[in-house]
Amino acid sequence: MFLIVSAALFSVGLLAALSRRHAIFILIGIEMMLAAANLNFIAFWRFAPQPAQPIGVMVAIFAIAIAAAEAAVGLAMVIAVYRHYRTTDVDQLDRLKG
Amino acid sequence: MNAVAFVVIAIFALSAALAAATLGKLMHAALMFAVALVGVAALFFLLGAEFVGLVLVFVYVGAVAVLIVFTILLTRRDLDVDRGFNWTGVIVAILVFVGLSVAIFKTPFLASATPQTTMITVRQIGEALMTNYVWPLQCVGVLLTAALIGALVLVMEEKR
Numbered sequence: 554m555f556l557i558v559s560a561a562l563f564s565v566g567l568l569a570a571l572s573r574r575h576a577i578f579i580l581i582g583i584e585m586m587l588a589a590a591n592l593n594f595i596a597f598w599r600f601a602p603q604p605a606q607p608i609g610v611m612v613a614i615f616a617i618a619i620a621a622a623e624a625a626v627g628l629a630m631v632i633a634v635y636r637h638y639r640t641t642d643v644d645q646l647d648r649l650k651g
Numbered sequence: 652m653n654a655v656a657f658v659v660i661a662i663f664a665l666s667a668a669l670a671a672a673t674l675g676k677l678m679h680a681a682l683m684f685a686v687a688l689v690g691v692a693a694l695f696f697l698l699g700a701e702f703v704g705l706v707l708v709f710v711y712v713g714a715v716a717v718l719i720v721f722t723i724l725l726t727r728r729d730l731d732v733d734r735g736f737n738w739t740g741v742i743v744a745i746l747v748f749v750g751l752s753v754a755i756f757k758t759p760f761l762a763s764a765t766p767q768t769t770m771i772t773v774r775q776i777g778e779a780l781m782t783n784y785v786w787p788l789q790c791v792g793v794l795l796t797a798a799l800i801g802a803l804v805l806v807m808e809e810k811r
């Protein structure tokens with residue numbers, strides 16, 4: 554059952570990342586997909602015969618830390634792009650040369 | 652596992668996530684994102700991983716959501732209403748969900764498995780982090796430092 558919830562959360566994140574044009578929405582969708590993956594790690598860790606090694610917990614904690622780093626860099630890039638182009642609409646960012 | 656609590660929390664988290672993905676105003680979506688992550692943290696509590704749930708609340712609701720709100724405030728020029736909605740993304744997301752559900756229900760082990768909830772203490776997690784996982788921990792420290800310095804460099808004013 555946890556896996557179904559996790560799959561639904563992943564799909565919602567994918568929806569946000571694919572269908573919105575605003576860069577911040579895309580980052581929110583990516584964070585939601587990462588949270589769904591963490592939920593899967595914890596659920597599969599709980600399926601193992603107990604007491605198990607805390608591998609799932611470790612992977613989830615490291616994934617959260619890396620997701621925080623990714624969010625910081627991604628939002629900094631949104632701000633930098635906005636300063637340059639005056640927009641955060643990803644459909645209008647179609648030049649490689651500044 | 653308390654089934655009623657699970658259903659309530661799951662509906663709460665999923666509806667908040669759906670609102671975050673579809674709301675028109677960016678600020679409302681960011682706040683709904685924080686609510687959805689509180690729901691996910693409650694699911695972690697239900698699975699007996701309290702420490703991960705608390706870390707999720709601290710990191711996401713405490714740090715990432717605030718960061719998103721600040722970014723929205725700093726990039727506010729274009730009236731923060733999202734123009735247009737790409738329906739191809741909706742179709743792809745529904746297809747992915749159907750595919751994952753079919754895969755989960757067709758696996759005989761996963762369809763019937765109920766997770767066991769024995770508690771894991773913070774002491775166990777700390778011991779594991781300080782013995783088996785020391786090197787990953789140090790690497791994450793270096794990664795976070797590098798990411799924060801990189802973010803600062805990215806948003807520094809360009810000198811002309």
